[in-house]
Amino acid sequence: MRVVVAIPDAGPFVERLRAGGHTEVAVLAPDVMVGVAREGSGATEALAEADVVVLAASRAWLTREVVELCDRAATRIVAWARDPSERRFAEVLGVAVVDADVDALDAVTALPSPRPRGRSRGRVIVVWGAAGAPGRTTLAIELARETARDGRRVALADADTHAPSVAIALGIPDEGPGLAAACRRASRGELTPAELTRIAEPAGAVEVLTGINRTTRWPELGSGRVMRTLATCREWVDDVFVDVSASLERDEEIVSDLDGPRRNGATLAALESADLVVAVAAADPVGLSRFLRAYPDLRATVGAVPVHVVVNKLRGGPLGIDPRGQIRRSFERYAGIERCWFVPWEPRAADAALLAARPIGEGNGRGPLPAAVRRFVGEAIAPPTPSTPAQLRRQRVTGRAAPVRSAP
Known part of the structure; x- marks a missing residue:
């Protein structure tokens, strides 16, 4: 030989x-x-x-x-x-x-491992939040990392056309091809799971499709291109988390070129392709007010797609006594939201993670914020009963079994 x-x-x-x-x-x-x-x-x-x-x-x-x-x-x-x-x-x-x-x-003498047959379609999970800085990108990174810990193939795509920041938060060079290159290949019918693997940058167990490095490049993330890219992502990984911008406006009525690209097209395309939406609100009067005003527009965009609400940066200062109770009552009264999850404000851990360009959970796995994310993933995002060897091994070692639930 x-x-x-x-x-x-x-x-x-x-x-x-x-x-x-x-x-x-x-x-x-x-x-x-x-x-x-x-x-x-x-x-x-x-x-x-x-x-x-x-x-x-x-x-x-x-x-x-x-x-x-x-x-x-x-x-x-x-x-x-x-x-x-x-x-x-x-x-x-x-x-x-x-x-x-x-x-x-x-x-x-090694032989290629047989590819799994009858693999279920991957899920598109969009992380959205109202205007401001409720922590969309931070939560998208933490959710992707935590989901990947169960042995699933997970990707994170930055489709924010206003303020992309995933690459900066994870210390990945934003000059790479990223999501824009995937969209270009998708528009020519050349995008495959193998091509996505070549384009993506690894960040631990998560494959990352970085966003545009200049906001003037937003036309590259056209609505049709993003939809075709996410469709291929379903064949590539088990779960793809998509970080999107806040704006949901459809501006067709105020432009003359009805077939031209739209600044918010990437966000709307991702939401229309989503199997699940994680809606993020900041736990302060301004953030909650912005969220409650934008939430009806989100529901109108996604229709019957499940929406799980996460209140981020929870602390007592801006809201006084019993912030959780106040938020729950406000959500139920003004938006009909019967359940939400809370993620605490942990500024030191967040600053340390940003300085080290890594997820918060990597250096602070037992902290309050990673624990809250872990709880949310287990209750709202956890996949069905594990079927891959890696998932089964993790379940045996940790005793953490993913709950059985119907597909979204």
Whole structure:
């Protein structure tokens, strides 16, 4: 068997292969492998003659060009994954994947894991809030992180055309392709789950589609494009959380170009595609007033889609005695909202997370805010009974079983 090895520090791996009887082993640096695929070189012929290529599963090296080159040459790829995010990336591409600590002889004989059949459609969960800063992005990040802890494939998309901030909050470069690139490919009919994996940036266990880096680029997130992108996201992950802007106005009556893009088109398209909406209100008189005025417009936009209300930044100062009771009574009286969830105001943890560019729950997992998010996910967003091995393992270890509920 002819084997090409393109992984960092390949020496011990190659020695083990040769000791096991594989004498025809060639070594390529991973970046050279990418150059071969893009430009072609003398190494292309050697690659075409190989039976197996063991390639590092990094997004920088396991590229579309490399996969296409190996497909044309009928050379099987074995992705060598150093962490769970690389394993997930390789699995989406449909190639065989092994962990970095697996025996070299087992690696070259690995077969692609069968893809699950009859996989249910993923859910689109939109995080919306009234004007101001009720904490939409913070909650979207925390909800995505907490949902991913149950072993589900989770993505986070920033569709805010007024003030996108997911990339900044997570320390991800906003010059990357992100959601805008996914929308462009969707408009040409070229968007696939594998392409979404290439475009997305990993943030722990969550795949992130960053937003536009300049608000003047909002026409790139057209309504039709966003809808087609979210439809593909349903095939890509189990749950995609979409952070959207506050504005819900439809301005067709005041413009002459009825077919032109709309600034709020991305928000409206996401809400119309949603299986579930998380509506965020800030726990102060101004935030609650803005929320109650905008809530009827939200209900008119989403129709019968379930809406779960979360009151964020809860503290006693702005509302006096019994803030929870006051908020519940106001919601029930003025909006007919019979149930809501509360997330406490934890400024030190929020500041520390923003400074470190990470979710609050990563450095403060037992704090009041992550605990409130965990409770909300378990009661309102938790998926049906776990069916994947990772979910079942987590249930056995933690004893936390997701409640059985009907699909949204």
